[in-house]
Amino acid sequence: MNKKVISRILLALAAYGIFVALVVTFYDDSPDKMEWKDRESYNRQFIAKIKLDEFTFDQAIAQLGSPDITEAKTVNNDNFQVMFYRTQHVKSDGITTQDECTFLLFVNGVLKEIGLGDNYPEQWEIIKNYQTST
Template identity: 80%
Template sequence: MNKKVITRIFLALAAYGIFVILVMSFYDDSPDKMQWEDREAYNRQFIAKLQLEQFTFEQALNELGSPDITEARKVDSDKFQVMFYRTQHVKSDGITTQDECTFLLFINGILKEIGLGDNYPKNWGIVESYQ
């Protein structure tokens, strides 16, 4: 092989390596930018690894992005925040409902409970059990 071919191969590999490094450094692969199928899978896998009382509200926003549905209530000095993330496809209607989500219950910013959205206690009945 002549020197020109080897030089061109080396330059192509170097350019490819630089491209890969730039993409990995600057491309923001956040859940908000994913297709809905990919985001569901990401949410399922991420939520499955969570440990109660070891995960915060801020971490949820950073790692999972904006919730699909959210509710909040303050009772006395306690702040209750429930975030619903879509984790299972039920019906192709373009609307995300609680039965398609997994909920994360945060009390004073700390994760206290994880469950399927359709098992979410109605009328904030869960609040009384934490008092």
């Protein structure tokens, strides 16, 4: 082959390598910056893999980003935090509602329950259930 062709191929490969290195280094692929359809899919897949009592509030923020809806309450020195992440599209109205989400219940920073948002017990009934079972 011609030395000129080989040098151009090597130059193109070097430029491609630099481009890939820059993308990997500087591109922030966090859930907060995803399109809503991609984020829903990511949330569904990620939540399906997590385990109760082994996943923490801090890990949720780091891996899933900010929740779409959140509620918190302290009862008898126990901190209850419910985070809702959008996992299924219901209505194109620009508003995320609980029925479009999966909730994660954290008690003192540790994941204790996962469920669909429309099955979320109203008026914090879940706390009463947790207190009577422990």
